[in-house]
Amino acid sequence: MLQGMNTRPSIRKDTTLASFCREDQWLIPQARSENQVAVLAFLMSISFTEEEDTYERNWNESLQQMQSLRG
Numbered sequence: 001m002l003q004g005m006n007t008r009p010s011i012r013k014d015t016t017l018a019s020f021c022r023e024d025q026w027l028i029p030q031a032r033s034e035n036q037v038a039v040l041a042f043l044m045s046i047s048f049t050e051e052e053d054t055y056e057r058n059w060n061e062s063l064q065q066m067q068s069l070r071g
Contacts (some may be wrong), residue, residue: 021048 006052020028031037 017043017046019050 020026020043024047026040028040028043031040
């Protein structure tokens with residue numbers, strides 16, 4: 001009946017991870033390989049918030065890295 005047709009849902013290149021999460025539930029097809037299982041396990045550990053993204057920098061770590069590069 002569906003011979004030769006791709007029945008797997010396709011994911012557009014411009015899709016974001018947030019678009020797969022609705023009301024704290026992931027809407028992703030079941031994994032079909034060990035790699036996909038690993039990706040889904042990782043995704044389930046992510047929680048999205050409505051807050052704006054922020055970036056933090058550890059200046060002490062950055063200074064230590066710069067000093068180690070100088071030798």
